[in-house]
Amino acid sequence: MFFCCLLVAIILAASLPGGAAAAEQKVKNAIAWQPWSDEIFARAKAEHKLVLLDLGAAWCHWCHVMDEQTYADPAVIALLREKYLAVRVDADARPDLANRYEDYGWPATIVFKWDGSELAKRRGYIPPKPMASMLQAFIDDPTPGPSVEVEPAIVAASDAALSGKLRAAARQRFMGAYDKKRGGWGDVHHYLNWNAIEWCLVEGAAGDAAAAARARQTLTSGMKLIDPVWGGVYQYSTDGDWDHPHFEKIMPFQAENLRVFALAATLWREPKWLEPAQAIRRYLRDFLTSPEGAFYTSQDADVVQGEHGAKFFALDDAARRKRGIPRIDQHIYARENGLAITGLCALYAASGDASCLADARRAAEWIIANRALAGGGFRHDEKDAAGPFLADTLAMARAFLALYTVTAERPWLARAQDAAAFIDAKFRAPLGFATAAASPAAPLPPKVQVDENTALARFAHLLHQHTGLDVQRAMAAHAMRFLAAPAVVEGQGFGTGGLLLADRELTAEPAHATIVGAKTDAAARALFTAALRGLPMSARIEWFDASEGPLPRADIDFPKLTEPAAFLCANGSCSLPMRTPEQLSKRLAALWTNRAKKPLSP
Numbered sequence: 001m002f003f004c005c006l007l008v009a010i011i012l013a014a015s016l017p018g019g020a021a022a023a024e025q026k027v028k029n030a031i032a033w034q035p036w037s038d039e040i041f042a043r044a045k046a047e048h049k050l051v052l053l054d055l056g057a058a059w060c061h062w063c064h065v066m067d068e069q070t071y072a073d074p075a076v077i078a079l080l081r082e083k084y085l086a087v088r089v090d091a092d093a094r095p096d097l098a099n100r101y102e103d104y105g106w107p108a109t110i111v112f113k114w115d116g117s118e119l120a121k122r123r124g125y126i127p128p129k130p131m132a133s134m135l136q137a138f139i140d141d142p143t144p145g146p147s148v149e150v151e152p153a154i155v156a157a158s159d160a161a162l163s164g165k166l167r168a169a170a171r172q173r174f175m176g177a178y179d180k181k182r183g184g185w186g187d188v189h190h191y192l193n194w195n196a197i198e199w200c201l202v203e204g205a206a207g208d209a210a211a212a213a214r215a216r217q218t219l220t221s222g223m224k225l226i227d228p229v230w231g232g233v234y235q236y237s238t239d240g241d242w243d244h245p246h247f248e249k250i251m252p253f254q255a256e257n258l259r260v261f262a263l264a265a266t267l268w269r270e271p272k273w274l275e276p277a278q279a280i281r282r283y284l285r286d287f288l289t290s291p292e293g294a295f296y297t298s299q300d301a302d303v304v305q306g307e308h309g310a311k312f313f314a315l316d317d318a319a320r321r322k323r324g325i326p327r328i329d330q331h332i333y334a335r336e337n338g339l340a341i342t343g344l345c346a347l348y349a350a351s352g353d354a355s356c357l358a359d360a361r362r363a364a365e366w367i368i369a370n371r372a373l374a375g376g377g378f379r380h381d382e383k384d385a386a387g388p389f390l391a392d393t394l395a396m397a398r399a400f401l402a403l404y405t406v407t408a409e410r411p412w413l414a415r416a417q418d419a420a421a422f423i424d425a426k427f428r429a430p431l432g433f434a435t436a437a438a439s440p441a442a443p444l445p446p447k448v449q450v451d452e453n454t455a456l457a458r459f460a461h462l463l464h465q466h467t468g469l470d471v472q473r474a475m476a477a478h479a480m481r482f483l484a485a486p487a488v489v490e491g492q493g494f495g496t497g498g499l500l501l502a503d504r505e506l507t508a509e510p511a512h513a514t515i516v517g518a519k520t521d522a523a524a525r526a527l528f529t530a531a532l533r534g535l536p537m538s539a540r541i542e543w544f545d546a547s548e549g550p551l552p553r554a555d556i557d558f559p560k561l562t563e564p565a566a567f568l569c570a571n572g573s574c575s576l577p578m579r580t581p582e583q584l585s586k587r588l589a590a591l592w593t594n595r596a597k598k599p600l601s602p
Helices: 010-015 020-029 040-047 061-068 074-083 095-100 128-140 164-176 194-205 209-225 251-268 271-287 317-323 334-351 354-371 390-407 410-427 450-467 470-483 486-490 493-506 522-534 581-597
Strands: 050-056 084-090 108-112 118-123 512-516 540-544 565-570
Touching (some): 040 050, 040 084, 050 061, 074 084, 074 128, 095 390, 118 128, 164 486, 194 209, 194 251, 194 493, 209 271, 251 271, 334 354, 334 390, 410 450, 410 470, 450 470, 450 493, 470 486, 470 493, 512 522, 522 581
Parallel strands (some): 050 084, 512 540
Antiparallel strands (some): 050 108, 512 565
16 A cells, blocks of 8 residues: 555664664564455454554545554554554545545544454544553453444435425534634534535525525635645644644545535636635646546645644745655546546636646546446546445546536536446445445445435436436435435534535426537537536536437427527426527526526526
8 A cells, every 4th residue: 555664663773683774674564564355354363363454544644643653662563463463544545444434534443353343443643552552452352442333223214305304403403513703614623515615605696695604704714725835725724723724635625625616606706716716726737637637646744754744835835845745646546536527627617717628528538548347337546456436436427427517518428327327236225325336255344425425316316307317316316315314314413514405406406508509609609608607517508409419308399590599497498598698697697596486487
């Protein structure tokens, strides 16, 4: 894996034969880290050992500190070598394990009995003495500790929507967790929670002034997390404010926050919100783009591993480069690329910057050529130790639908449909969709994860709006019945933003604009651009060129026209034709608010 070699205390080096070389070998052999495997618990049973899982990430500051301190401690090393199988996993490389233990942050430390049952689930940095005490305690008494709680049983909702009572409670809990003084949600960590912000943006555009104010305050405060020198967004700030950032830059945060800043520019019609989106895009281009045009995974928080990066990131560009550039994880994952493509499409729609679309296309074509599986799915990396994983195919499916939205090129829609079919065939579980396909050989059963099902419900619903296929509507409903289960909703805290978004979208048709005219006609192109500029990416935006045949969902008959026109449609009927971008833009400016009160009248 990508993790650095474990650092044993430097003071030991002088006593080792052979000097530095011998010391380095001692470090390398200190803990015999194993990969996660299907046989791990069988091995543990045969060797009469417990299993410790160290789940971290290349960009993780506290993972480096654990390496330098806890896993360099002689007592910890001795206990792990004698009584444990020590397993180390890159969370970015294994979405199945990352999703299972995401609530414990990185590093997450999980202790298992040899039968696969959990004994402890610990969050974050553990100093050497507490770690040694915990390891010894489970050697003496391998029964679950207080960190292992019985998960509540989840019973699917009877309807593919939140009940009125659950919706009201979720909304109240979500709004109540808001930091009115500083913006954002949460007591300790403040970050740009894209689902929460998007829900506030959409509700605000629909007339909820309080939600709009929360979105505006959070986005304004969150700009403190954008690196003023290199661009890109830091992961989060500690201390309950926006002034103590941790400096790792992770692709999901780059891509999704690029997308929500672009959405703010679209819904508020304020170009200033494109500036932070463009700063993130600049960082992706300059630091996380491979020579082939695909995207890397992350950049480390530390230029010197284990040393907090505040002083480094306070420097200007030249001073930073003189000290060195924090390590970039150059794995190219389908999931991260799908997220980046979707974000770039949103920025293209909001700004008209054709280079964003060119970058999105190039990354999509590389992933298709290098990560595609038969049947429409995608593997995670060049070679996967496990999988396939839902996250990769889902992220690429969303990317394909985004590319179709901003180009009206039907092959992208066909790829989105193929990916949806792969998801339905491989990842459908009795309740929702699982992170990985079920396998009798897997040491742990796959998890049905909330964020993935939220994204899937929204994607499948919008895909159905474009195609009219019942199978895609059924996928959205299956995911939503999991999300609407009381045990799921009540366990989300302020993380209900995504659930509220999915619930909102699945209970209504999206805004729907259709351009009628030849794709070679400049006037039709101008109308299409105006539609992209005035509607969010969650809308149904289509371009009907009669030379291509009927639209994929031919639910409306458009008249034969002598010149291009735009129509806004709802409930099977459409507005009068609009002939100029100015007419369309003016109508779109009022559309979103009107839709919140009643369906659009033709």
